[in-house]
Amino acid sequence: MNQHHRHTTTAPATSATPAPPDTDGLPDHVTQDAVVVVPGIMGSALRDTTTGKHVWGIGGISWLLKAWTLPKGLEALAMTEDELAGKTGRIEATGLLRTSAWTPYLAGSEPYTDLVDTVLTSVADPAAVLEFAYDWRLPVAVNGRLLAEAARRHLTAWRDHPAHTEARRHRVDQREGRLVFVAHSMGGLVTRAALDPRHDGDLQGDTRGVITLGTPFQGAVKAAVILATGRGAPVPLPHRKLRTLCATMPGLHDLLPQYRSLRSGGDVRHLTPRDVTAIGGNAELARDAARFHHGQKTITLPGHRSVVGVNQPTFQNLTINGGTVVPHLDGARANSDGTLLRDANERVRFFRVQGDGTVYKESAILTEAVTHLPLQHGDVAKAQTALEAVTEILRDDIHPGPPLGEAGCGLSAPDFVEADRTWKLQLGDVDSLAGVTCRITDLAHPDRPALEPTLAWEDGIATARPSVPAPSLYRIEVHTPDGSDITQLLLAAEPGQTLAESED
Incomplete structure (x- = not known):
């Protein structure tokens, strides 16, 4: 090769x-x-x-x-x-x-x-x-x-x-x-x-x-x-x-994950081959x-x-329920002897x-x-x-x-959306919207003006609800006052393609 x-x-x-x-x-x-x-x-x-x-x-x-x-x-x-x-x-x-x-x-x-x-x-x-x-x-x-x-x-x-x-x-x-x-x-x-x-x-x-x-x-x-x-x-x-x-x-x-990541029966354990099959x-x-x-x-x-x-x-952790994985944004922590904090x-x-x-x-x-x-x-x-x-x-x-x-902030946004339909973008660890900018650029057409969604507070979280005009690959760019830049790619498809049938 x-x-x-x-x-x-x-x-x-x-x-x-x-x-x-x-x-x-x-x-x-x-x-x-x-x-x-x-x-x-x-x-x-x-x-x-x-x-x-x-x-x-x-x-x-x-x-x-x-x-x-x-x-x-x-x-x-x-x-x-x-x-x-x-x-x-x-x-x-x-x-x-x-x-x-x-x-x-x-x-x-x-x-x-x-x-x-x-x-x-x-x-x-x-x-x-x-x-x-x-x-x-x-x-x-x-x-x-x-x-x-x-x-x-x-x-x-x-x-x-x-x-x-x-x-x-x-x-x-x-x-x-x-x-x-x-x-x-x-x-x-x-x-x-x-x-x-x-x-x-x-x-x-x-x-x-x-x-x-x-x-x-x-x-x-x-x-x-x-x-x-x-x-x-x-x-x-x-x-x-x-x-x-x-x-x-x-x-x-x-x-x-090779660490103890699976929540089961009030404990957190390693994934087994049986779990992976499930x-x-x-x-x-x-x-x-x-x-x-x-x-x-x-x-x-x-x-x-x-x-x-x-x-x-x-x-960080997950739960398995009937073959479905429920991921968790927090995880267990172990003491030096391997026992979990309780x-x-x-x-x-x-x-x-x-x-x-x-x-x-x-x-x-x-x-x-x-x-x-x-x-x-x-x-x-x-x-x-x-x-x-x-x-x-x-x-x-x-x-x-x-x-x-x-420094900087956390960026949470979907990775796949339908064109012309709104979706949610959220920023974590943001205390003020002053000086925070958000731009969405079309990578297939860089000459097109970037979208600049308006951020507002929703339940204490900086949130925007943008939409993109056409199917393409877009880059979300967030700039914070401390000089940090956080980016993520997002793919947009034609409306109706997101749940199209596949061969499996």
Whole structure:
């Protein structure tokens, strides 16, 4: 499979001040290290090798609408029996996502162009950057092995590059370049799997740092919600299509919560393979995922720093009722001995921690080296504040300091609507509407004036009830007086398409 592609765009200028003569023209801040950018689930474009057609990530917004609202729009992505048996190659990854895409429940997938361009400003040559695209349908363990092989080839090639020698001349001790992984969402799990010493015993030692952006190390309740979508309740066609796609997808099962997340019988326990089957998933894949995560606990991420989204309403626990998943925006908290915090009546107490809208905060943290930013999951690899944190880590070999605080606000909005019909948008943690702005832009027609819905107080919550004029992909952008920007993607379809019949 075509698992890796090197970005060839010329790096933008990074300094207006001429570099000192002894740096051979390279700015002082550039690193001698090799960087590997690893995207999240749905973040790589995929092509069907049997037909030659791209099946994900290539095409305009009209393609997205057809893919999600026509019954057979994404059938090529479904896992085959051969693929489940380990015979891969029918689908190949052709590159990182270059345009905004949309996925139910995940509120869209932003392109990685800005992240890659930011990385390019901190390296000695574009050849130092590897964009690792992968088939995100497959098990994380499979993609981890492929990443280990690709990272080793990349580092070897970079150390032989003339720009590597030049970059070493102005770095402390003139040390040889090492690897830095910059990984978004599932990409962090793939990176951890790649650093398993059983793949390459020297790869950890050759890694200077790992930067994870919204990685669900302990899983995400939304993965369970996706598997249960459409069981016993009417839901939009795109959401049911995603459930059908993911029911036998190993990659999605690898994202199921591995912490005690299921409320049952007055307690909170781990999901079991039987539970996963009850909500529409695959017991064997759930069992494999649990074993995989258990084995990952001993793997060290060298120089690990987490960029974690906060302030966004995020599912933490769930209840299963007749195959239907009821997600909860709060979760149980454990003492150091593993027992759960309880009230005076011995009932489990629940706490609202929040997160990035997909991954709750505590699931995305492995060490104390954390930068908290008020961002949605898709934007944690694109927002300027996140890119600035990545730049500091790449350039300085040190953590960028204490967490940046929890300013900004929480954004709550549907991910799929009908054109010309109103829907509800709410902002959490807002004390005043002064200085808060909200814009909705049509990504297919950027020349059209943005919508600016009016915010008002409803039951103490800043609320707007906008509508969009036509089917398209839209970006909601909220700006708060403290300078924070929170964004989310929203897909609008023709009226009547939201509950259209599907093949399942």
